[in-house]
Amino acid sequence: MPLHSKQMKEILLALADCYDQNKEYLTDLDNKIGDGDHGINLSRGYGAIRGKLLSASEDIDFNKLYKTICGMTLLSTVGGASGPLLGTFYMEAAKKCEPVFELTDANVVECFEAGLVGVMNRGKAVVGEKTMVDAMSPAVAVLRESIDAGKSLKEAFDLAKEVAFNAAVKTADYAATNGRASYLGERSIGTQDPGATSTALLFEIFASHLA
Amino acid sequence: MSIALLVVSHSKMLALGVVELVSQMAKGVRIEAVGGMEDGTLGTDSVAISEAMTSLAMENDIVLTFMDLGSGVISSQMALDLLEDDVKGKVRLVDASLVEGSFAAAVMASAGVELDEILRQAENAGKRNKLFD
Numbered sequence: 001m002p003l004h005s006k007q008m009k010e011i012l013l014a015l016a017d018c019y020d021q022n023k024e025y026l027t028d029l030d031n032k033i034g035d036g037d038h039g040i041n042l043s044r045g046y047g048a049i050r051g052k053l054l055s056a057s058e059d060i061d062f063n064k065l066y067k068t069i070c071g072m073t074l075l076s077t078v079g080g081a082s083g084p085l086l087g088t089f090y091m092e093a094a095k096k097c098e099p100v101f102e103l104t105d106a107n108v109v110e111c112f113e114a115g116l117v118g119v120m121n122r123g124k125a126v127v128g129e130k131t132m133v134d135a136m137s138p139a140v141a142v143l144r145e146s147i148d149a150g151k152s153l154k155e156a157f158d159l160a161k162e163v164a165f166n167a168a169v170k171t172a173d174y175a176a177t178n179g180r181a182s183y184l185g186e187r188s189i190g191t192q193d194p195g196a197t198s199t200a201l202l203f204e205i206f207a208s209h210l211a
Numbered sequence: 212m213s214i215a216l217l218v219v220s221h222s223k224m225l226a227l228g229v230v231e232l233v234s235q236m237a238k239g240v241r242i243e244a245v246g247g248m249e250d251g252t253l254g255t256d257s258v259a260i261s262e263a264m265t266s267l268a269m270e271n272d273i274v275l276t277f278m279d280l281g282s283g284v285i286s287s288q289m290a291l292d293l294l295e296d297d298v299k300g301k302v303r304l305v306d307a308s309l310v311e312g313s314f315a316a317a318v319m320a321s322a323g324v325e326l327d328e329i330l331r332q333a334e335n336a337g338k339r340n341k342l343f344d
Contacts, residue, residue: 122289
């Protein structure tokens with residue numbers, strides 16, 4: 001079943017609420033191993049996206065939704081490294097979609113794959129450095145496997161969500177070697193990465209809003 | 212060749228402070244600050260950085276960009292990708308200590324030193340000894 005841009009709008013609005021609700025949790029994680037602003041930054045960034053979505057009078061096509069409404073808005077409102085990283089995620093995703101109002105399941109996965117590559121290039125990050133990539137990379141791989149195996153988008157995101165959460169929890173076991181937390185080295189062990197955690201939440205919101 | 216400097220920091224106060232300090236010894240060199248978020252909190256805004264780069268590139272041949280930590284760097288790299296090609300060709304991100312590097316570059320630019328030498332001096336500026344005891 002294709003993903004309609006109206007559904008995507010609901011997902012983004014739910015994500016904004018989710019980051020509002022988890023603002024303190026994410027910020028507490030970031031206080032331990034970073035600059036303590038991850039929850040505040042995401043809440044502010046997605047809050048700005050919510051503002052643009054709610055003030056739009058017409059349906060917004062996927063290209064504009066990803067590039068302008070998500071990408072450019074996050075770039076100018078998030079403030080931390082997540083701004084350019086997530087901004088890049090959406091802007092690279094936008095390159096995979098025409099100005100259409102429906103994406104096929106395969107298109108959705110292509111967007112996530114392009115976004116992941118963009119994030120890894122922008123952050124010069126690979127898996128295992130205790131960053132958002134540690135949750136995003138295995139989750140996107142599961143999306144691809146699931147869709148190729150003929151599963152629905154909902155099933156794919158349900159599986160990807162599980163993988164992303166497990167990967168986020170696992171980031172507590174090792175030290176950060178990229179990003180601000182890498183200044184702490186071994187002292188970052190024991191706290192799970194806020195970026196990997198907020199990424200897992202993103203997959204959860206997708207999973208819970210697909211039918 | 213006219214060389215301008217852009218100082219990027221999470222903190223508007225820090226960016227402005229660096230500009231204040233550096234300008235004192237660099238007469239005739241255009242130095243701009245971009246720092247913090249629109250709402251006054253700490254952070255770096257790729258869109259604001261790209262606008263500052265564009266505005267400096269309109270009146271100068273080269274824009275040397277100095278950054279503080281973490282997202283200061285990533286946001287500046289992102290800002291480069293937002294630029295038109297003709298502006299992008301004028302902007303350089305300098306791998307240097309923020310204060311020492313921008314100070315060295317500004318003094319050299321003010322003295323009319325060549326770009327390659329300015330970059331070399333700026334990149335090495337943070338490695339100079341401060342204490343000789």
